[in-house]
Amino acid sequence: MQLRKGSVVTATLIMVTALFLNACSSGTNESASSKGDKKVDLVFWNSGFATIDENNKAKKKEDFYISQAVERYQKLHPNVRVDVQDVPSGDELFAKFQTASIAKNGPDLTVLWSGSYMLRFKQFLEPMDPYFTAEERARIVGWSATTEDFTNDGKAYGVPFGTDGTFLLAYNKKIFAEAGVDPVAQRPKNFQQFVAMLEKIKAQNVTPLGLFKDSFLHVPDYWIAQTVDIPGLDSLVKGTSNFSDPKLVNVMKGWHELFDKDLVIADDSIRQLFIQGQLGMSVGANSDITNFSDEMGDNVGFMKIPDFSEDVKIHDGGPGGVGAAFVVTNYSEHAKEAAEFVKFLMSKEEQINKIKSGEARITVVNDVDVNEYVSDPLVKTMQDMANEPSTIFWPDNVYPAELTSEMMSLQSLVSGGKMTAEEFMKKIDQKRDELLKSKSN
Numbered sequence: 001m002q003l004r005k006g007s008v009v010t011a012t013l014i015m016v017t018a019l020f021l022n023a024c025s026s027g028t029n030e031s032a033s034s035k036g037d038k039k040v041d042l043v044f045w046n047s048g049f050a051t052i053d054e055n056n057k058a059k060k061k062e063d064f065y066i067s068q069a070v071e072r073y074q075k076l077h078p079n080v081r082v083d084v085q086d087v088p089s090g091d092e093l094f095a096k097f098q099t100a101s102i103a104k105n106g107p108d109l110t111v112l113w114s115g116s117y118m119l120r121f122k123q124f125l126e127p128m129d130p131y132f133t134a135e136e137r138a139r140i141v142g143w144s145a146t147t148e149d150f151t152n153d154g155k156a157y158g159v160p161f162g163t164d165g166t167f168l169l170a171y172n173k174k175i176f177a178e179a180g181v182d183p184v185a186q187r188p189k190n191f192q193q194f195v196a197m198l199e200k201i202k203a204q205n206v207t208p209l210g211l212f213k214d215s216f217l218h219v220p221d222y223w224i225a226q227t228v229d230i231p232g233l234d235s236l237v238k239g240t241s242n243f244s245d246p247k248l249v250n251v252m253k254g255w256h257e258l259f260d261k262d263l264v265i266a267d268d269s270i271r272q273l274f275i276q277g278q279l280g281m282s283v284g285a286n287s288d289i290t291n292f293s294d295e296m297g298d299n300v301g302f303m304k305i306p307d308f309s310e311d312v313k314i315h316d317g318g319p320g321g322v323g324a325a326f327v328v329t330n331y332s333e334h335a336k337e338a339a340e341f342v343k344f345l346m347s348k349e350e351q352i353n354k355i356k357s358g359e360a361r362i363t364v365v366n367d368v369d370v371n372e373y374v375s376d377p378l379v380k381t382m383q384d385m386a387n388e389p390s391t392i393f394w395p396d397n398v399y400p401a402e403l404t405s406e407m408m409s410l411q412s413l414v415s416g417g418k419m420t421a422e423e424f425m426k427k428i429d430q431k432r433d434e435l436l437k438s439k440s441n
Contacts, residue, residue, distance in 0.1 A: 042082045046066060073344050077340075080337055097121065106329055129155060163364050165320050179203065181201065207273075209280065210265055210281070210283070216411040217319070217396050223305075237432065249421045271292075290378065302378075304317065305319075320386065361382070
């Protein structure tokens with residue numbers, strides 16, 4: 001607005017009015033981007049970024065990526081202060097977040113496990129769609145892990161935080177060569193061929209395969225997912241198809257067979273056992289794979305989990321993808337600023353900074369070439385695999401959390417021969433039906 005020359009009285013009145021209104025609004029919460037003199041404090045419950053180095057206790061908090069990123073952001077937005085509060089991940093965070101959100105005194109933003117783990121708190125989450133243009137959304141992969149219908153273009157209640165890549169099998173080349181097995185050239189095409197391969201390793205007086213205690217989620221749960229495809233998982237959850245389908249029962253029969261034939265051990269110490277040459281194969285995600293490579297050099301090879309059968313709907317894949325997501329609370333007084341901070345962390349420049357810092361080796365953005373910043377060719381392989389459509393988003397992140405808990409509590413009974421595969425799948429159907437019934441009431 002321009003004042004006419006000579007309108008001194010009018011100008012004076014406008015200036016006085018403006019000063020009065022500014023004084024009256026000094027106690028309100030406003031966006032730092034809209035009013036330069038207003039302070040915004042963002043509380044970030046950090047469960048996703050490292051702030052402690054177990055191998056270097058002398059490393060200070062300000063030496064870690066997230067602290068440096070916050071400092072860069074605050075220099076660009078001097079009226080915003082980001083209070084990073086470290087919190088544990090998993091069940092402890094879920095309980096704390098729910099309690100705080102009911103009272104509406106939780107954080108402005110945090111990082112939650114994606115999929116159903118995140119969506120159970122949907123009533124407390126700010127939809128992210130309004131904060132991202134189509135172009136901004138297109139440069140980030142893995143949105144299906146954060147949307148209510150598990151599709152890339154669905155309504156998003158979170159922003160992909162990072163990728164777990166594709167869960168793989170690592171194998172000891174020396175042990176396999178002595179058994180006369182080349183798992184790449186002679187890649188098993190189905191479960192029976194996989195068992196035959198493991199039996200050849202067992203004949204060398206070596207335990208063929210080491211799994212984590214929760215590897216039901218990595219192996220048979222993946223076989224279920226590749227058999228029915230992602231829409232099929234949704235159908236299982238909604239009750240329009242059943243886990244007790246004979247094809248899926250066969251998967252659990254296979255899970256039992258691995259243990260019954262002493263082809264596998266399930267122990268969380270398998271990383272070291274594998275590195276020490278006491279296992280023919282082991283499972284692992286990104287951090288495990290790079291650790292195996294660092295420790296074993298050229299003696300370690302990698303392959304995807306074999307298909308359960310030759311007529312599965314998704315071939316040559318693996319479980320993985322976006323396992324966690326940034327979320328903003330819908331009761332936050334600064335949801336816009338919190339979303340802006342998330343967008344800053346997801347920017348090309350910050351994703352590069354994150355990779356350079358060693359905080360991450362692969363990324364969920366498609367405009368950063370990790371090969372420019374990481375020399376290890378294995379990292380390129382992991383990044384390429386992570387972006388392949390055959391990488392199936394963690395099935396347990398699609399199931400309701402209570403259904404996953406039921407599976408995990410009962411699956412050892414199947415592997416141990418104390419429950420049949422048919423009984424297990426019928427119990428999972430029953431649990432699913434109970435959940436659907438309680439949800440409809």
